[in-house]
Amino acid sequence: MRRFALFALSNLLAVLLISHTATAQLNREQPDALQDLGIDEKLGDTIPLDAKFATSEGDSVLLKDLLEEGKPVLLNPLYYECPMLCGLVLDGTINVIEDLAWKPGKEFIVISVSIDPDEKAELAAKTKDNYLSQMDATTKSGWHFLTGNKSEIDKVVEAVGFRYKEIEDTGEFAHSAAIILLSPEGKITRYLYGISYDEFNVRNALFESADGKIGSTLEKVVMYCYQYDADSGSYVPVALNIMKLGGLATLIFLGIFLGLFWLREKRNKSTTKTEFN
Numbered sequence: 434m435r436r437f438a439l440f441a442l443s444n445l446l447a448v449l450l451i452s453h454t455a456t457a458q459l460n461r462e463q464p465d466a467l468q469d470l471g472i473d474e475k476l477g478d479t480i481p482l483d484a485k486f487a488t489s490e491g492d493s494v495l496l497k498d499l500l501e502e503g504k505p506v507l508l509n510p511l512y513y514e515c516p517m518l519c520g521l522v523l524d525g526t527i528n529v530i531e532d533l534a535w536k537p538g539k540e541f542i543v544i545s546v547s548i549d550p551d552e553k554a555e556l557a558a559k560t561k562d563n564y565l566s567q568m569d570a571t572t573k574s575g576w577h578f579l580t581g582n583k584s585e586i587d588k589v590v591e592a593v594g595f596r597y598k599e600i601e602d603t604g605e606f607a608h609s610a611a612i613i614l615l616s617p618e619g620k621i622t623r624y625l626y627g628i629s630y631d632e633f634n635v636r637n638a639l640f641e642s643a644d645g646k647i648g649s650t651l652e653k654v655v656m657y658c659y660q661y662d663a664d665s666g667s668y669v670p671v672a673l674n675i676m677k678l679g680g681l682a683t684l685i686f687l688g689i690f691l692g693l694f695w696l697r698e699k700r701n702k703s704t705t706k707t708e709f710n
Contacts, residue, residue, distance in 0.1 A: 472609050472624060473594030476647050480508070480619045481588045486546065486579040489558040496589070496619065499544060499577055505622075505642030506542045506615035510595045512549035512606055513560040513578075521628040522610050523564055530572075532632040533639075538575025541639055545576070548590060548597055548606060550583040593621060614638045616645040623648040 482497035500506065509526060511519035523545070530537065537543045547557065557578040565573050590597065597608035612630065614623035622642040625634060641648050 470598060470607055470609060471596055472611055472626075473596065474621075474624055475592065475594045476621055476623070478592060478621050480592045480615060480621065482619050484581070484585045484588045486581040486585060487554045487557075489554055489561045489578040491554040491558075494577075494579075496544075499542060500617060500619060501542060502617055503643065504541050504617050505639050506544055506617070506619070507537075507639075508593065508613040508615055509543065509545040510548055510590055510593070510597075510608070510611075510613075511545055512547045513552050513556045514549070516605060518608070518610050518628070522612070525627070525629040526612060527564060529630040529632055529635050533636060535636070535639055536572055536575070538571040538573070541575070541643075543576040544579065546579045546581070546586070546589060548586055548595075548608065550581065550586060552580050554580055556580070614642040614648070616642050618645070620645060622646060 480496060482495065482500070484496045486494055486496070488494050507526070509522065511522060513519070526543070530543075535541055545560075557580050561573070561576070561578040565576060568576075593613050595608070595611070595613075597606050599606050609626070610628050611624055611626045613621060614625070616622055622645065623638040625638060638648060
């Protein structure tokens with residue numbers, strides 16, 4: 434039994450080492466797509482309220498003009514022609530909003546801002562219509578789809594720590610998936626990661642944001658399993674990373690099992706010695 438456990442443990446260690454090497458090779462092959470991505474949380478900071486954008490109707494607006502007293506904000510950095518990830522984030526946002534008692538336009542505001550300076554109001558309007566066509570007028574009025582020039586975009590994404598990179602060969606953007614909660618005054622209160630969101634977490638985050646409370650973030654590991662695939666121009670799960678996470682969990686479990694097994698044998702030996710003495 435002990436030999437089998439040690440054999441399994443050594444194999445798991447080998448898998449983790451091999452996958453680490455293979456992942457390192459993958460990162461070297463696609464450095465431009467994978468470097469300098471992610472999110473640097475800036476909880477407690479305030480977004481630049483003087484940042485200027487165009488609404489989906491083509492009107493010029495400052496971010497402070499979209500804020501309303503007492504209403505927290507759900508900020509969603511994305512770009513409208515994203516091949517995969519941004520659409521999944523929008524779907525996840527819509528799904529959780531349908532489950533919430535609070536609704537955009539009534540109790541909170543949603544701001545989707547494009548990180549692509551080449552996207553214009555017409556595309557924002559088309560995206561808004563595609564995603565919100567089944568929603569009521571109040572929700573539509575409380576969900577803003579914005580476009581802007583690079584300097585204004587960068588002011589906002591740098592303020593919230595959202596790092597992205599354009600892939601020169603495809604014109605797409607590599608980035609993480611997250612929604613960012615703001616207080617009614619524009620203070621960053623919470624980050625929620627991934628492409629789907631739990632109603633309980635979003636509800637609590639909105640409650641905290643409404644009061645200006647700063648929340649902690651524990652789920653950043655979610656998007657570790659997603660990377661930009663420059664060949665397909667989309668975001669895909671990386672099997673090696675998923676295997677590493679699964680292998681690490683198994684290794685921890687096996688380590689606990691071996692520890693308990695060792696302690697039991699030690700107690701048995703001590704008991705045997707006592708009986709003979």
